Amino acid sequence: PETITVRELAEKLNRNPAEIMKKLMGLGIMAAINQTIDFETAEILAAEFDVAVESEKTEEEELLQEIVDDEANLVPRPPVVTVMGHVDHGKTSLLDAIRKTNVVSSEAGGITQHIGAYQVEIEGEKITFIDTPGHEAFTAMRARGAQVTDIAVLVVAADDGVMPQTVEAINHAKAAGVPIIVAINKVDKPDANPDRVKQQLTEYNLVAEEWGGDTIMVPVSAKTGKGIQQLLEMILLVAEMRELAANPNRPAEGVVIESRLDKGRGPVATVLVQKGTLRVGDSILCGLTWGKVRAMVDDRGQRVETAEPSCPVEVVGLEEVPMAGDIFRVVDEKIAKQVSAMRLDEKKREEQAKTARVSLDDLFKQI
Numbered sequence: 273p274e275t276i277t278v279r280e281l282a283e284k285l286n287r288n289p290a291e292i293m294k295k296l297m298g299l300g301i302m303a304a305i306n307q308t309i310d311f312e313t314a315e316i317l318a319a320e321f322d323v324a325v326e327s328e329k330t331e332e333e334e335l336l337q338e339i340v341d342d343e344a345n346l347v348p349r350p351p352v353v354t355v356m357g358h359v360d361h362g363k364t365s366l367l368d369a370i371r372k373t374n375v376v377s378s379e380a381g382g383i384t385q386h387i388g389a390y391q392v393e394i395e396g397e398k399i400t401f402i403d404t405p406g407h408e409a410f411t412a413m414r415a416r417g418a419q420v421t422d423i424a425v426l427v428v429a430a431d432d433g434v435m436p437q438t439v440e441a442i443n444h445a446k447a448a449g450v451p452i453i454v455a456i457n458k459v460d461k462p463d464a465n466p467d468r469v470k471q472q473l474t475e476y477n478l479v480a481e482e483w484g485g486d487t488i489m490v491p492v493s494a495k496t497g498k499g500i501q502q503l504l505e506m507i508l509l510v511a512e513m514r515e516l517a518a519n520p521n522r523p524a525e526g527v528v529i530e531s532r533l534d535k536g537r538g539p540v541a542t543v544l545v546q547k548g549t550l551r552v553g554d555s556i557l558c559g560l561t562w563g564k565v566r567a568m569v570d571d572r573g574q575r576v577e578t579a580e581p582s583c584p585v586e587v588v589g590l591e592e593v594p595m596a597g598d599i600f601r602v603v604d605e606k607i608a609k610q611v612s613a614m615r616l617d618e619k620k621r622e623e624q625a626k627t628a629r630v631s632l633d634d635l636f637k638q639i
């Protein structure tokens with residue numbers, strides 16, 4: 273948190289400290305000359321004197337220069353869809369069914385490797401699906417500032433109805449500002465009651481279009497395949513309205529979907545490219561770690577040289593295993609190494625501070 277004293281601010285603004293204090297009082301803040309005020313307050317105050325304030329960059333921000341994309345360089349990109357819902361309502365089955373009906377025919381029946389995210393193509397339009405292992409992962413990603421999803425597909429089993437994790441998923445999607453499409457699953461079951469699901473969802477302000485609301489709800493069966501094409505079409509429709517775009521011609525940036533340590537290949541991360549194009553040979557900074565992209569494998573197990581926006585790929589070449597939700601970016605190798613070391617240092621310091629506090633607390637407890 274950045275702060276500045278009244279005196280320092282007065283000097284910077286080339287004003288009398290008394291004048292600053294008076295203005296502060298006007299904002300309801302009583303501050304003495306040596307007292308500090310926060311950045312937001314300083315900003316408001318400076319604006320009163322027609323001065324714009326810029327927060328000072330950290331060492332890391334200096335090293336990692338933000339790339340601002342020119343509107344003119346943005347190109348449409350596929351939507352990234354996360355499937356969420358209560359346990360056993362059929363998230364994985366639905367993803368499997370979507371994948372099975374939409375993979376290239378030569379692969380049908382072949383071994384499809386699980387990489388946590390994949391792309392399908394419908395009439396020339398791509399959709400990227402992310403198989404979140406749980407809401408925890410989604411929360412962790414959001415906590416780290418990674419906005420991964422463009423559209424949430426909420427799976428609700430027609431025989432079971434709205435359950436606690438259904439509500440959690442709704443809350444997550446709403447908090448992230450992501451549009452929700454409801455897939456009412458398991459409609460093949462004799463005790464399926466899609467209308468009851470629609471009724472229950474109205475309590476959470478999700479009102480079906482056919483009931484006068486604006487939420488798309490599609491009855492589906494992951495078992496029989498019913499409704500799946502319609503669901504995909506609806507996803508594309510919502511995606512089109514969002515006008516999703518990214519600049520493919522810049523150093524890549526994105527987020528780690530999942531990661532593991534592979535016996536032969538070392539740290540392996542499934543990443544989603546969000547901006548730019550990731551290339552074999554690129555140096556990347558990724559959370560606390562860094563590395564040089566040695567190889568990339570797509571969702572079909574094929575080696576690829578490049579990955580464009582919204583493309584999920586497995587990356588080999590990181591020094592350590594990153595965490596799901598970690599943000600990666602392509603930077604100069606030297607900078608990647610340096611910033612990774614800085615972040616590790618910072619983390620170590622934080623941990624030491626934590627243990628110091630804990631042992632002090634323990635000490636006081638003993639006394």
Ligand code: GTP
Nearest residue numbers: 358359360361362363364365457458459493494495
């Ligand atoms: P978790 O990952 O454990 O939260 O579960 P999930 O939501 O991924 O559910 P999953 O796909 O594992 O399906 C749970 C069970 O429901 C499995 O036994 C599936 O075979 C069954 N199932 C899923 N979809 C359908 C469907 O459309 N119809 C029927 N009859 N059964 C289904």
Ligand code: MG
Nearest residue numbers: 362363364365
């Ligand atoms: Mg599952």
